[in-house]
Amino acid sequence: MQRILIIEDEPKAGEYMRSGLTEAGYVADVATDGITGLHLAREFQFDLILLDVMLPDMDGWQVMAALKNHDVPTPVLFLTARGTLEDRLKGLASGAEDYLVKPFSFAELLARIRIVLRRGGREPQPDLLELAGLRMDVPKRRVERDGVRLALTNKEFNLLHLFLTHRGQVLSRTLIASRVWDMNFDSDTNVVDVAVRRLRQKIDEPFSRRLLHTVHGVGYRCDDEA
């Protein structure tokens, strides 16, 4: 059970993150101001701190500096509404592990949290990914389902790899576009939908059980639940 401390002054925001993280299997605590957050971070053992920059009294930068002063080793992920390049650089320069600009997709937040926590724990990426009879051999770049070899293009392979490594998580189109195509902006094309549709034709349609699910309005999820 990994513990995450959320330092966020906006109660609704803190609450939805807490419940989302709890559902994702973490233990989450919320502090609504920097001083309380700093106190909790020093008193208890957390695996990660989500730190909002705009806080009353003591802002995120100051909390970060205080954490460093007190030698708190917990990795920090900044959350902020200010997305200028200068802010990003300032966040990373202050010793934060990562930096997310509001509004962000929750899937993106989960993905970043996993990456940060993995960095500490060195959890290697598995070479073989399996889900309901679908097997992906990453080094050989081979995919088969129920023993049938599936011919995927490079992009389709990368897309499926992304889904299999984020099993059960809803992935937004933006997140998929940035991970698979390195397009970090919204061009508002249906690129992702087209790609998912083509992947579906190959890995789902010939088989009885569907693995790729559309989550209306949000994005896509890959799991073997109906």
Add this chain to the structure above:
Amino acid sequence: MSRFSLTARLSIILAVLTLTVMTAVGFIMYRTLERQLMVRDDGALVTRVEQIRALLHDEDVLDLIHNKPQLFANMLGNTESLLVLRFPGRTPLIEVNPGNSPVPDIAAVPADGKLSLAAVHHRLQGDTPFIYTAAQARTTRPPYRLEIITGRLMMERTRMLASYRNQIFAVVAGASLLTMLLAGLVARRGLLPLHRLAAQTGRIGSKNLSIRIDSEDAPRELKALIDAFNLMLDRLELSFTQLSQVSADMAHDLRTPIATLMGQTEVALSRPRPEEHYARLLGSNFEELGRLSKMIENMLFLARAEQAGHAIGRVWLDIGDEFATLNDYFEGPAQERDLGLAFSGAGRIYADPQLLRRALANLLANAIQYADAGSTVTISAEHQAGHTTLSVSNLGADIGEEHLARLFERFYRADASRTTANQASGLGLAIVRGIMTLHQGGWRATSAAGQTCFQLTFPHGERRHDDDGRENGAEAPAPIERP
């Protein structure tokens, strides 16, 4: 000096100039007068000696002195003069010296020598000049030579010159003061147009940016300033109008999704609903929120893009690699509409990778959306001196001339215009323009005979710009003029 007003400065400068010039003139005139007086006085002294010489010529000096002592005193005629007659080395036969000047000891001009002004000596007695000379005259008594020593203390001349000097001082001081006053008046009058300009400028505010300064009656020196100022007002007014327009458009565009969000949520909450209804509602709300978020993101991007000197990370990129990335990304949507993507051109381009991809993706998304089914969208790169031009063109319905010029404006929508990149925000092409502004490049759209083409020009380095971000590079394709 910068503490003083322009009027005071001009007055002081003119007064100092007057003072200097008049002092110099006064000094020269004084010196000239002094020299002329000296020559006159020296001449008079020489004449007197000559007269005495003539008088004594072959006369029995002692008789003369004895009989006519008055003669000599009369010859001098004032207290400033000195006259000594003596045989060389003897005590004087006569000494007229009412001023008690010390008798000078100088070699006398010989009796047969010509007396000239050069024989006149000058010395100061106290502060007063004293001129003197000595000459010999022939006499009938041995040793047949008589020395005439004469001199004159120049008291009257000194007085006269002193008074003249004081007059000069008075005139110079008076003239300088007068000049200062007059210069002040003249400068104030001369600077009236500036004061008027300041008053007119002071009346301009955000409420009446349409006021222009009248340069009709302005002096020529101010015309250039006024014209430049008026041009600045033109630009400000345009920006201000655009800004107000953008704020209004933005408010309007934000209002639409927010109205949808509020409306459908309110309706859903008005009575109990099945669970899937809520799920659908949340999904729909999430989509609307995503749209809002994207719009705000784009507005922020545009606001930043318009800040002059906003830093971007330009590097030399391989055009082939960039085209491959785009091809990867758009292959699917193109096939969906039965379109071909044809990339041509190679080499390198100097751009910010993310921004370049974003600009091209916006153009390509439009092209794919509007191209005739079954046709080919072409993306090409061409290098010219100093810059590289990327073109995205497709076959399809023409965009009207009236839309072409305004296509790159924020929120500009027309039925035939293509602003679906960043759908429903009308910001796709404005973002392209913002990206090109950041790159100090050019942008252009043409549409005729069923072919629509968007061109972006990337310079091969930094270049100088005018302040509204349009090209100055003559070699680049002319960008769309802004309205």
